[in-house]
Amino acid sequence: MEKLAVGLMSGTSVDGIDAALVRLNGFGIHTKVELIDFITLPFPPAVAEEILQCMDINESNSALICSLNFKLGYLFADAVKKVCEKASIPLRIIDFIASHGQTIYHLPQTDGRLVKSTLQIGEPAVIAYETGTTVISNFRTMDMAAGGEGAPLVPYADYVLYRSNTIGRSLQNIGGIGNVTVLPKQAKLDDVIAFDTGPGNMVIDSLCNILKGESYDQDGKWAAQGKIHKEIAQSWLEMDFFKMVPPKSTGRELFGSQFTKQILQNWSHLPADDLIATATYFTALSIADSYKRYIFPTIPIDELIIGGGGGYNKTLLQMITELLPNTKVLTQEDIGFSSEAKEAIAFAILGNETMNREPSNVPKATGAKGAVILGSITLPPRNILLEEKYEDHST
Ligand SMILES: Nc1ncnc2c1ncn2[C@@H]1O[C@H](COP(=O)(O)OP(=O)(O)OP(=O)(O)O)[C@@H](O)[C@H]1O
Ligand SMILES: CC(=O)N[C@H]1[C@@H]2OC[C@@H](O2)[C@@H](O)[C@@H]1O[C@H](C)C(=O)O
Incomplete structure (x- = not known):
């Protein structure tokens, strides 16, 4: 009907x-x-x-x-x-x-x-x-x-729309928060795994707001020109949330204004572009790390498809691709869908x-x-x- x-x-x-x-x-x-x-x-x-x-x-x-x-x-x-x-x-x-x-x-x-x-x-x-x-x-x-x-x-809808008999897929949403749906090859609904990976654009947006007076880093242009402080990003990854085994979800309560305030208090000596580049790297790292810890050890992934507004941040996309060298990274647009919709x-x-x-x-x-x-x-x-x-x- x-x-x-x-x-x-x-x-x-x-x-x-x-x-x-x-x-x-x-x-x-x-x-x-x-x-x-x-x-x-x-x-x-x-x-x-x-x-x-x-x-x-x-x-x-x-x-x-x-x-x-x-x-x-x-x-x-x-x-x-x-x-x-x-x-x-x-x-x-x-x-x-x-x-x-x-x-x-x-x-x-x-x-x-x-x-x-x-x-x-x-x-x-x-x-x-x-x-x-x-x-x-x-x-x-x-x-x-x-x-x-x-x-x-969203995992139920992901299963309806994207499951495949021939390849293992993961759908990575990068909105305010990042979340993944894992659809193993030939999955039954019960085989689907999904969880929040951590921040999506939330930390990047918030820094852009405060440091640049803009609501987001369009196409990742500021992150592209800043220096990435990898050791700082790595230290943020020590938060308990990232060590929690899925199922798990999160939100602004953890990665909202309080989180950004702490960054600005502790690393205020760094140039704005460096902070945005480091936050972008942290976001990419939190996604890649989630796959390495909780997905790859048990499920082979042939295609990682990125959706949500973060898919338009070219620097973020490039960082994710580099952190996951053995995975084919695509966007919703690449497969004829819409990241936004x-x-x-x-x-x-x-x-x-x-x-x-x-x-x-x-x-x-x-x-x-x-x-x-x-x-x-x-x-x-x-x-x-x-x-x-x-x-x-x-x-
Ligand atoms: N051209 C662009 N370049 C960089 N970032 C972009 C671009 N377009 C959108 N974004 C990012 O995408 C965000 C919006 O994403 P989206 O609409 O998927 O989030 P949401 O649905 O509100 O979040 P969630 O999925 O967590 O509920 C913007 O806040 C911005 O950070
Ligand atoms: C509580 C809440 O609104 N969570 C959202 C948020 O945005 C992304 C991520 O965190 C996800 O857990 C969820 O949204 C999507 C639509 C979901 O439920 O699948």
Whole structure:
């Protein structure tokens, strides 16, 4: 049965909302997926600042989170309207919206005082009301309720889209955070391994913001002209997170503003370009090291495919290639996909499973006790549902 859906992703980079309009056929691991159109709606700078404030334990407050939850709901609805407009597809024939939401806090491990938890905001009721469309949201919580980390969730979609009978593949996302899905040759869903590798662009972006007044290092130009201080990057790799055996996930709580502050306190004598080059090398090293420790010893990888905005950072890409000399490193674009659209498409696939009452976490990747149906379903107002959507479907 064919469905039209919009997948929405706004990740840890806080650069904007990715909206992918897709056609889905069937459900389960044989789902057929076609990308119809894609947009990124950049966050207005004041909204990006509010999100970062909400994520910062020292700056956040409940009034701000309350307000931002609704504010993001309106922006997400806007992104849905815009991608449909761009594709000239009327909103009323969209079957569902799968909205990841904005992660405000993620606590997959705690010291005992706080409870293991995760929070994604962007009110689904606002999206459903504004678009007149069913919304699936809150994807991470059921996995965590089942004992998992609530992340990464993209592995199920990676399995649907990229598994191969002839080669072993790994999908390396480099967004704010870096995460990998490993698809061994001829893998069953149970064979899939996935985990967060550490920072993606988060540390690089943050240094660019503070030292250059720009939100990111375009094409890796500053990293390319700085000196890499390998011993410093290596010392950052001593953090406990990198020694943890997967499944594991992380976020801004570990690699956000506090981490950058420490870098700037301890190495303020270094030129800006050197710090950016060293942070870029650290990011590449954390990815390569994750493969060497947790993947290569047991799974042969023929192709490593990079996605997410970090795929556009040429210096980062070159460093990863050099650190993994025996692996073929490609980007999503090299194989005819889109680095930017990948995660938004993935959430449309996950939402489709939810609508069909099917589980879509990968317990081995998240650490959950079992497979569970992800997400909460929010229905649009009855009048919109009956008068506009269903009438239109019957004609
Ligand atoms: N041309 C470019 N050169 C260098 N870096 C780029 C370029 N384009 C995008 N980026 C980087 O990609 C980031 C955005 O990546 P992406 O949209 O994949 O992250 P995200 O989805 O927010 O994060 P996550 O996957 O962790 O949730 C930007 O913040 C920037 O650092
Ligand atoms: C808690 C949270 O939002 N985690 C994100 C983040 O961004 C990348 C990495 O950290 C991954 O664990 C996850 O997102 C992707 C989409 C996932 O769940 O697979």
